[in-house]
Amino acid sequence: MKISDVFSLAFNTVKANKLRTGITVAIIAFGIMALVGINTAIDAMKQKFTESFSAMGANGFIIHYKEYQVRMGGDRRDQVEQEKKGQRKQKKSNVGKPITKQQAEAFKERADFPAKISLSFPGSGDAVVSMDDKKTTPTVRIFGGDENYPELNGYTIAAGRDLSTLDVKSGRNVCIIGSDIANKFFGSNPERPIEKIIRVNNIPYRVIGVLDSKGSTFGRSWDNMVLTSYNNVRQFFNSNSNASFTIAVKVNDVQFLDNAIGESEGIFRPIRKLAISEDDNFVIDKSDSIVEMLMRNLNFITLSAFVIGLITLIGAAVGLMNIMLVSVTERTKEIGLVKAIGGRQKNVRRQFLFESIIISLFGAIFGIILGVLVGNGFSLVLNTGFVMPYFWLFLGIVICFFVGLLAGLYPAYKASRLNPIEALRYE
Helix, strand or coil, X not given: CCHHHHHHHHHHHHXXXXXXXXXHHHHHHHHHHHHHHHHHHHHHHHHHHHHHHCCCCCCEEEEXXXXXXXXXXXXXXXXXXXXXXXXXXXXCCCCCCCCCHHHHHHHHHXXXXXXXXXXXXXXXXXXXXXXXXXXXXXXXXXXXXXXXXXXXXXXXXXXXXXXXXXXXXXXXXXXXXXXXXHHHHHCCCCCCCCCCEEEECCEEEEEEEEECCCCEECCEECCCEEEEEHXXXXXXXXXXXXXXXXXXXXXXXXXXXXXXXXXXXXXXXXXXXXXXXXXXXXXXXXXXXHHHHHHHHHHHHHHHHHHHHHHHHHHHHHHHHHHHHXXXXXXXXXXXXXXXXXXXXXXXXXHHHHXXXXXXXXXXXXXXXXXXXXXXXXXXXXXXXXXXXXXXXXXXXXXXXXXXXXXXXXXXXXXXXXXHXXXXXXX
């Protein structure tokens, strides 16, 4: 028998046993769906992280309070070791203290390299915006920034103007609103909110600008926000004495990035009143290093998803092997007939192996389709583009091929070893 004839016979046998085939395909499909679906969702998360945390591009970096690294997922052991060193040196300058307004402004004033610098201060995350008889839920985020904040944080002005240096210095009640706030109170025309008065936590603010939409991360919108000056935020929205300023820097040319980082460290150490023998008590992170750190954390999730999918597929392989063994018993007389008319052991082995592989690959196809749909359902929540995880699609097909091959080996061997005379007499 030719291989094509054996394959055709195997395919027809699979089609003839629809219920058995369907159940086995479903088991394999769910395993592949878990593998592909979770990793499609992870790819969507990575895409969103890259968009959200690389707004400054490759030529930007952030200076922040050292403990911020721990909150972002840094190594707590490193911080503890540094604290022990500080205690041994018995230095009491300002180790462990947040970046103050005076320090942040001093850095901005002294930095003379070609770059844009933005100072920001954390505000409220549960503010309520109201106007007339309309108001939002207490989920509006308040950001305190300066005239460079939108550009260095990935925002663009859709209408109106940016904050001015006078707005920042005076701390007056002017604001720029995100597109979610603008759409709720003024409709889709970004020009309508300009010079209107809204109330944020019952404090009146004059709208001077509207931001273009930036999207969302983990279902939380970056557009449900109000931007005002950091001086205004310090006055009305953050009385925490331990709150720290963040300094964002964007150099004009990426080739000057390392020099700018070195200069920034040299400028900021005296401002923080650090002695030569003391370690830095602030962190300088490149914009892409934050993304890399988050990607490393996601790799653990990817590994977990792979293990979950693999365990499911191992269970599917056992189930497939069991069904193929049952098939050998059910078709004993058929196998004897094939051998009686001249069929060889290798023909019988190939037929059962082909059946096992065909069933497994059907499971792979349905599992991949379901996995891509489920994963991209998550990408819709994150507001990212359509994600096609080609590596995991290829890997899913390869894994299913070997699952079918391994699951069919023993049943195929057992079928090929049947005695044709005894098989024909089998009832």
